[in-house]
Amino acid sequence: MALRLRYVAGVSPAKWLRAWADRRPDLPVEANRVDQPVQLDALLAGEADLAFVRLPVEAGGLHVIPLWEEVATVVLPKDHPLADADTLQVGDLADEPRAPDQDDPAMTVELVAAGTGWAILPHSLARLHHRRDVIAIPLTDAAPTRIALVWRVERDDDDIQEFVGVVRGRTARSSRGATASPNAASTDAGRSARSTGGRPDRRGFGRRTTRGAPSATRHRKRGR
Known part of the structure; x- marks a missing residue:
C-alpha cells in the first residue's frame, strides 16, 4: 500500500516526502510529475490520492488548499533589446510579438x-527550463499563479489529513484541525508562502525584496 501523489512541473515535493518518510515509514509515497493540462486526471480517475496543482482548477468534489504564489516572469531571447532590464511591465511588451503558447513549457x-x-x-517554470540563450525577467504588474494541494472529498481520511499536516508544517503531536473546504485558503500555508517568497532576480533564479519597481524601460543599460 502507498499514498499516490501527483505534482506539476515547478513543484519540488522532496522536503515533504522526506518528512513523511520519517513520520510514516509504514506508508510510502509514490510521487509522479504530470503535465499541467492533465494535472487532475489521475486524481479524478481514482489513480492518485493527492495532487499539487497550479490554480485555477474546477474544484467540484475536491478539497483545495492554496499554498504559495509564483511570480510571473517574461522569457526573452538573451539578445533581445529588453534583456538588460531588472524588471518589466506588461506594457513594455505591447509592440513585441508573443511566442505561440504550448502545453509543454519547454517547447x-x-x-x-x-x-x-x-x-x-x-x-518556477522559467527556472526549470532555463537555457543559456534565454533570460527570464520578473513582471511587476502581471498576476501571479498559485500552487495548491488538492484531494477528493470522498478520499478524506486520516492518512490524507496527516500528509496535509506535513505540507502545512504541523508536527506529529499537533492537532489536525478542521478539514479544508473546497477553495478555502490555508492561513498557515499563506504565512509559509510569504516567509519563503520574495521576487526573483532579473533572470528569475534568485530573490528580490523590492516591491513596486518602476517600468523596466527606465532600467535599460545605456546604448541598448
Whole structure:
C-alpha cells in the first residue's frame, strides 16, 4: 500500500516526502510529475490520492488548499533589446510579438529561443527550463499563479489529513484541525508562502525584496 501523489512541473515535493518518510515509514509515497493540462486526471480517475496543482482548477468534489504564489516572469531571447532590464511591465511588451503558447513549457521556451517572440511563465517554470540563450525577467504588474494541494472529498481520511499536516508544517503531536473546504485558503500555508517568497532576480533564479519597481524601460543599460 502507498499514498499516490501527483505534482506539476515547478513543484519540488522532496522536503515533504522526506518528512513523511520519517513520520510514516509504514506508508510510502509514490510521487509522479504530470503535465499541467492533465494535472487532475489521475486524481479524478481514482489513480492518485493527492495532487499539487497550479490554480485555477474546477474544484467540484475536491478539497483545495492554496499554498504559495509564483511570480510571473517574461522569457526573452538573451539578445533581445529588453534583456538588460531588472524588471518589466506588461506594457513594455505591447509592440513585441508573443511566442505561440504550448502545453509543454519547454517547447514554449524553445520557441522563444528561436526568436518567435516572448512568453510569460511562472518563475518556477522559467527556472526549470532555463537555457543559456534565454533570460527570464520578473513582471511587476502581471498576476501571479498559485500552487495548491488538492484531494477528493470522498478520499478524506486520516492518512490524507496527516500528509496535509506535513505540507502545512504541523508536527506529529499537533492537532489536525478542521478539514479544508473546497477553495478555502490555508492561513498557515499563506504565512509559509510569504516567509519563503520574495521576487526573483532579473533572470528569475534568485530573490528580490523590492516591491513596486518602476517600468523596466527606465532600467535599460545605456546604448541598448
